[in-house]
Amino acid sequence: MDQKTVTDLHLSSADSSPTPTILNADDACQSLAQPSGRPARDTAQRLSDSLVVQDVGIRALACLAEVRDNATGLHVVRTRAYVQLLAQKLLVHPRFSAALEGDRLDMIVMATPLHDIGKIGVPDAVLLKPGPLNDHEFDIVKRHAGLGSAAIHKAIGQVRAFMGQALTQQAASAFACLQIAADIALCHHEKWDGSGYPSGLSGDAIPVGARLMALADVFDALTSRRIYKPAMPVEQSLQIIQDGRGSHFDPDVVDAFVNSLDDFAQVAVRFSDRA
Ligand SMILES: [Fe+2]
Secondary structure, three states: OOOEOHHHHHHOOOOOOOOOOOOOHHHHHHOOOOOOOOOHHHHHHHHHHHHHHHHHHHHHHHHHHHOOOOOOOHHHHHHHHHHHHHHHHHOOOOOOHHHHOOOHHHHHHHHHHHOOHHHHHOOHHHHOOOOOEOHHHHHHHHHHHHHHHHHHHHHHHHHHHHHOOOOOHHHHHHHHHHHHHHHHHHHOOOOOOOOOOOOOOOHHHOOHHHHHHHHHHHHHHHHOOEOOEOOOOHHHHHHHHHHOEOOOEOHHHHHHHHOOHHHHHHHHHHOOOOO
């Protein structure tokens, strides 16, 4: 029997920032309509406040999901930082620039904490099982990808129905960020060669945010201590990630990781569960 542990859940998948970022309120404000004639500064302040609420809301939801199997909740902080490091490195890469330009890099970073929100739907007996998972239990764990994506889509649909068709740019931006969050939740366990789950997507069919999250998630699982394993040294984790270049991970994402290794190591230490 192919036995797997909850660690494999992370190792089968695919970003936080030491300095959390939000969308640039000033830039966004310049393109907002001003039907009421309110001063631009007031609109910018309201937009900035809304983005803070959005960011805090996302993090709060993520912490609720995370606290069940990670008491410190720092997994979402570290992985958000890792994704930001990868995205910044890839921003000028021709294969990634279109997906990361403008506000999209910040949206991906802000969306990452929701990647495992679907774990709320995984029973404690499976999620917290200290020993190996059997095939049936691993199938249950795999459902967290679809559950998380479906929950975010349902929330988007309910709010869209309430708001009607007329969306401000601010609202449209928030929905775009949540759509990215749904994509990451659904696809962060897909693999570059098509052997991942839930859909067996491969290559560029996997959303960029999910490809970044896949590597960040695995690196964090490797370098973090669990009740059933010690933390793996960064150098050893580097080798495992490199072994997955072109099979588990997008080759260019692995290259960006290798070129950011010192920054990854600093995040791992700064936000260690032991801190
Ligand atoms: Fe996951």
